[in-house]
Amino acid sequence: MNVNGQAYRTIRLHADGWSVEIIDQRRLPHEFVLIRLTTLEEAAEAIGTMAVRGAPLIGAAAAYGLCLGLRPDASDKAMRTGSDLLLKTRPTAVNLRWALDEMGKALLPLPPEKRLEAAYRRAAEICDNDVETNRRIGGHGLKLIEPMAKKKKGERVNILTHCNAGWLAGVDWGMALAPVYLAHDAGIPVHVWVDETRPRNQGAALTAWELKNHGVPHTLIADNAGGHLMQHGQVDLCLVGADRVTACGDVCNKIGTYLKALAAHDNGVPFYAAFPASTIDWRIADGVAEIPIEQRDAREVTHLRGLGPDGHSIEIALAPADTHAVNYGFDVTPARLMTGLITERGLVQASAEGLRKLFPG
Amino acid sequence: MNVNGQAYRTIRLHADGWSVEIIDQRRLPHEFVLIRLTTLEEAAEAIGTMAVRGAPLIGAAAAYGLCLGLRPDASDKAMRTGSDLLLKTRPTAVNLRWALDEMGKALLPLPPEKRLEAAYRRAAEICDNDVETNRRIGGHGLKLIEPMAKKKKGERVNILTHCNAGWLAGVDWGMALAPVYLAHDAGIPVHVWVDETRPRNQGAALTAWELKNHGVPHTLIADNAGGHLMQHGQVDLCLVGADRVTACGDVCNKIGTYLKALAAHDNGVPFYAAFPASTIDWRIADGVAEIPIEQRDAREVTHLRGLGPDGHSIEIALAPADTHAVNYGFDVTPARLMTGLITERGLVQASAEGLRKLFPG
Numbered sequence: 001m002n003v004n005g006q007a008y009r010t011i012r013l014h015a016d017g018w019s020v021e022i023i024d025q026r027r028l029p030h031e032f033v034l035i036r037l038t039t040l041e042e043a044a045e046a047i048g049t050m051a052v053r054g055a056p057l058i059g060a061a062a063a064y065g066l067c068l069g070l071r072p073d074a075s076d077k078a079m080r081t082g083s084d085l086l087l088k089t090r091p092t093a094v095n096l097r098w099a100l101d102e103m104g105k106a107l108l109p110l111p112p113e114k115r116l117e118a119a120y121r122r123a124a125e126i127c128d129n130d131v132e133t134n135r136r137i138g139g140h141g142l143k144l145i146e147p148m149a150k151k152k153k154g155e156r157v158n159i160l161t162h163c164n165a166g167w168l169a170g171v172d173w174g175m176a177l178a179p180v181y182l183a184h185d186a187g188i189p190v191h192v193w194v195d196e197t198r199p200r201n202q203g204a205a206l207t208a209w210e211l212k213n214h215g216v217p218h219t220l221i222a223d224n225a226g227g228h229l230m231q232h233g234q235v236d237l238c239l240v241g242a243d244r245v246t247a248c249g250d251v252c253n254k255i256g257t258y259l260k261a262l263a264a265h266d267n268g269v270p271f272y273a274a275f276p277a278s279t280i281d282w283r284i285a286d287g288v289a290e291i292p293i294e295q296r297d298a299r300e301v302t303h304l305r306g307l308g309p310d311g312h313s314i315e316i317a318l319a320p321a322d323t324h325a326v327n328y329g330f331d332v333t334p335a336r337l338m339t340g341l342i343t344e345r346g347l348v349q350a351s352a353e354g355l356r357k358l359f360p361g
Numbered sequence: 362m363n364v365n366g367q368a369y370r371t372i373r374l375h376a377d378g379w380s381v382e383i384i385d386q387r388r389l390p391h392e393f394v395l396i397r398l399t400t401l402e403e404a405a406e407a408i409g410t411m412a413v414r415g416a417p418l419i420g421a422a423a424a425y426g427l428c429l430g431l432r433p434d435a436s437d438k439a440m441r442t443g444s445d446l447l448l449k450t451r452p453t454a455v456n457l458r459w460a461l462d463e464m465g466k467a468l469l470p471l472p473p474e475k476r477l478e479a480a481y482r483r484a485a486e487i488c489d490n491d492v493e494t495n496r497r498i499g500g501h502g503l504k505l506i507e508p509m510a511k512k513k514k515g516e517r518v519n520i521l522t523h524c525n526a527g528w529l530a531g532v533d534w535g536m537a538l539a540p541v542y543l544a545h546d547a548g549i550p551v552h553v554w555v556d557e558t559r560p561r562n563q564g565a566a567l568t569a570w571e572l573k574n575h576g577v578p579h580t581l582i583a584d585n586a587g588g589h590l591m592q593h594g595q596v597d598l599c600l601v602g603a604d605r606v607t608a609c610g611d612v613c614n615k616i617g618t619y620l621k622a623l624a625a626h627d628n629g630v631p632f633y634a635a636f637p638a639s640t641i642d643w644r645i646a647d648g649v650a651e652i653p654i655e656q657r658d659a660r661e662v663t664h665l666r667g668l669g670p671d672g673h674s675i676e677i678a679l680a681p682a683d684t685h686a687v688n689y690g691f692d693v694t695p696a697r698l699m700t701g702l703i704t705e706r707g708l709v710q711a712s713a714e715g716l717r718k719l720f721p722g
């Protein structure tokens with residue numbers, strides 16, 4: 001999508017033809033900075049420190065990270081070491097494993113001297129496919145928004161989202177926000193309630209930033225506010241992304257998603273997760289019991305970085321010194337609370353039957 | 362309770378015998394500063410800017426604020442003007458109105474020249490009564506914790522709380538935290554999950570601070586995390602305060618309380634609100650429909666104050682410049698989601714019948 005009127009993807013090959021250019025999302029919304037990754041280790045660090053984040057983008061970054069790792073050494077051992085390093089960076093996102101599996105399938109049958117070129121080709125395909133996938137997700141989600149807009153006769157359709165499943169989370173378009181962008185571009189008056197999404201504030205830092213750049217009306221709210229808005233008819237639809245979806249339709253997504261799903265359920269507000277098929281983990285049924293939840297640095301809870309009065313980024317302490325904190329990155333919303341799921345193949349019930357109908361065999 | 366080993370109340374008469382000393386809660390947790398209120402306007406500003414906050418403390422501060430207003434002029438007109446000014450400072454807390462009504466009942470029948478002394482006497486009573494009330498609330502709440510501790514055989518009892526309904530929110534002891542302090546002092550191993558409570562972070566700034574000062578084990582979490590903890594059996598009991606409770610047991614409390622109540626209900630975790638009888642608004646039945654919800658400055662969502670690296674308080678921007686935000690201060694948890702209510706008269710079902718049994722006539 002556009003930044004200052006110029007089209008960008010979140011990740012792309014640098015003009016040098018081998019290094020990888022990403023948007024440093026840690027510096028948004030206050031600075032728009034591109035960084036160049038030149039080694040496997042730099043790619044792993046970019047994923048681990050969330051310079052790139054969002055399930056599909058993590059997958060794309062891992063694919064390119066492996067390319068960088070194969071430049072000095074394309075042996076089986078280097079493939080394995082590289083994959084292992086990348087896999088450890090973020091334990092929850094299934095796309096990471098998926099992308100590395102795809103790379104392995106494409107490369108391991110080849111002799112080492114042919115792997116590097118094939119790796120770059122496959123990584124580029126993963127990126128292009130993600131863009132097309134997200135565009136399709138947007139089209140299917142748009143079918144939810146259109147009848148709401150008709151029913152509201154020109155009044156704005158209010159969509160609540162949590163965290164960032166916008167174009168910054170994918171290679172382009174985004175997942176939860178793809179339908180929003182399509183609706184907005186089609187002239188449907190949409191307005192987005194943006195959960196700030198503590199502790200890392202991806203809503204304030206990323207979702208508000210990208211909606212602003214695209215001109216979509218939006219309002220930032222504390223994570224605590226969504227239930228109140230739903231009780232008072234201020235939310236027509238909830239759209240979130242997913243970091244991992246089980247074969248039964250349980251949705252693992254940014255911590256706090258479950259709370260919003262409960263509120264939507266309690267108030268009859270439709271609640272959908274939008275994600276590509278690569279997010280589905282067919283090996284897992286019960287999300288709450290089976291998905292390991294990443295614990296991140298407690299400092300993300302006790303401290304917060306933002307723009308100081310002098311225009312420089314600064315970190316402040318929010319709690320008494322040495323306050324003990326924990327920081328779970330994700331939670332699981334049971335399928336029973338999901339109105340449905342939006343994938344590139346269409347809308348589907350959040351159930352084993354629903355998913356199997358769309359993805360037979 | 363104790364601060365640096367010395368006993369404090371949150372509000373008290375200054376040694377000069379007429380001005381009013383409060384803890385400036387805006388500067389916690391990084392600085393412990395007492396300020397002296399000398400006029401009605403200073404008291405109103407202290408309430409409006411949340412130097413004092415918490416339903417019972419707001420009532421006590423309003424009572425003393427009226428005393429200060431009567432010093433230059435104790436006429437009926439001054440009583441009315443003073444009450445009106447104080448009443449406007451925080452529209453949601455019913456204790457504000459209650460305390461001012463109490464002052465009116467005590468003072469209006471008296472000739473103006475006798476009002477000032479009576480006002481100080483009544484304000485002191487309101488404070489002393491609050492302390493005694495909270496101690497009783499603590500005793501009744503303790504009865505919930507004791508059997509849990511027995512059942513857990515020495516394992517810690519995990520209590521989740523939202524915002525600050527601790528001693529800083531009352532004159533002393535607190536409401537939701539009064540049972541926690543009593544349990545801790547009785548040697549029961551309690552541990553508190555402290556919701557940070559965006560946007561003003563009263564959990565991080567106040568609850569963590571007061572628990573630390575009293576030595577109660579606690580862990581700070583993002584507001585988004587409570588649902589995940591409850592899904593995984595990490596919460597034995599939720600205790601929150603209340604800013605207004607309807608005659609039917611709906612509980613208006615800090616924004617986000619409703620989301621935690623939904624999660625508790627979904628996971629079979631007992632969820633109680635603790636508050637004094639003065640918090641009950643007998644004129645109102647349906648909390649969601651009838652309680653006006655205060656909207657505060659949107660800047661509380663887009664900006665955040667904390668301790669900078671140089672040890673000074675500093676405000677940072679969290680969102681892109683000019684981001685539109687809204688900031689609802691409270692939400693309403695319907696009685697159906699409350700396991701029960703804890704008042705100074707005992708534990709009671711959150712229902713019209715339950716409340717009427719405790720407070721007949």
